[in-house]
Amino acid sequence: NDQPVFWRESASGINVLAYFESRLLVNSMDVIIQTFLFAAVYYIIRQPGVQFWYFLLPFGCTAYAASGWGYLISTLVPPRHGPFIVSLVIFIICGLLGNPSTLSHFLVGGAMEVFISAVSITRWSVQMSFSESVDTLHPHPVGVNQYLYSMEKNVFFKRDWGLGSWWTAAVALMIMGSLLRVGSFLGLKFMNRDKQA
Numbered sequence: 001n002d003q004p005v006f007w008r009e010s011a012s013g014i015n016v017l018a019y020f021e022s023r024l025l026v027n028s029m030d031v032i033i034q035t036f037l038f039a040a041v042y043y044i045i046r047q048p049g050v051q052f053w054y055f056l057l058p059f060g061c062t063a064y065a066a067s068g069w070g071y072l073i074s075t076l077v078p079p080r081h082g083p084f085i086v087s088l089v090i091f092i093i094c095g096l097l098g099n100p101s102t103l104s105h106f107l108v109g110g111a112m113e114v115f116i117s118a119v120s121i122t123r124w125s126v127q128m129s130f131s132e133s134v135d136t137l138h139p140h141p142v143g144v145n146q147y148l149y150s151m152e153k154n155v156f157f158k159r160d161w162g163l164g165s166w167w168t169a170a171v172a173l174m175i176m177g178s179l180l181r182v183g184s185f186l187g188l189k190f191m192n193r194d195k196q197a
Contacts, residue, residue, distance in 0.1 A: 003079060006019070006188075016185075016188060016189045017185065019188075020184070020185050020189075024071070024181065027067070028067075031063050031064075031067050032060075034063075035056075035059050035060055035063040039052075039055060039056045039059040039060075040052075040056075042059075043055050043056075048133065049133075049136065049137050050132050050133060050136045050137070051136075054132045054136070055132075057128065057170065058125045058126075058128035058129045058169075059125075061124070061125060061128065061169075061170055061174065061177075062121055062122075062125040062173065064173060064174065064177035065121045065124075065125075065173045065176045065177040065180070066094075066121055067177070068176065068177040068178075068179075068180025068181050068184065069086060069089060069090060069093075069121075070082075071180065071181060071184035072180045072181075072183045072184045072187060073086050073089060074086075075184050075187030075188045075191055076187050076191060090121075093119050093120050093122075094120065094121050094122040095122075097116055097119070097122075097123070098120040098121065098122025098123050098126065099122075100126065100148075100151060100152050100155050100156075103116065103120075103123060103155045104151055104154060107123075107155060107159070117159075117172065119176075121173065121176070124168075124169040124172045124173045124176075125169065125173060126156065127155075127156040127165060127166075127168075127169040128166050128169040128170060130152055130156045131156065131157075131164075131165040131166040131169070132166055135166075
């Protein structure tokens with residue numbers, strides 16, 4: 001826990017933006033390496049039939065957005081609560097709000113669609129993987145799989161910002177991760193001002 005050290009240094013005039021950027025840069029090496037290793041192992045096990053780089057990029061965009069949530073929450077809550085709260089938030093926004101069967105109910109326009117699109121990582125990352133798989137593999141499912149395939153097509157091909165389904169999702173995740181980092185910086189700069197010695 002280096003919060004007390006940061007508060008003391010911040011009170012003595014440390015450049016908070018430089019500190020924040022340096023921490024992001026150092027941490028980004030961990031995120032990039034871990035994302036690459038996870039995606040490589042998963043690619044070898046799953047053998048999805050698409051090129052590795054198209055398989056890796058959704059994982060990279062997911063890691064960028066998810067780490068943004070981690071940074072934001074770490075600047076807003078005490079360190080002892082951070083890991084639990086981040087796990088809970090990621091479970092809700094990815095697991096509950098990002099499931100294709102629930103997305104079909106949420107992505108019908110209005111405020112709920114805007115909210116889901118703004119916070120759910122898997123709403124966009126699964127769209128990237130699904131879009132590339134459809135473009136590359138040209139699936140022709142039968143039976144129950146046909147129903148699931150049509151449901152996922154209706155969910156993931158519903159909105160694109162004129163960029164195509166894959167690029168729309170990539171841009172959305174980059175915007176999400178960037179805005180979360182801006183929020184993290186603001187949280188670091190303005191939270192706990194009373195504790196700065």
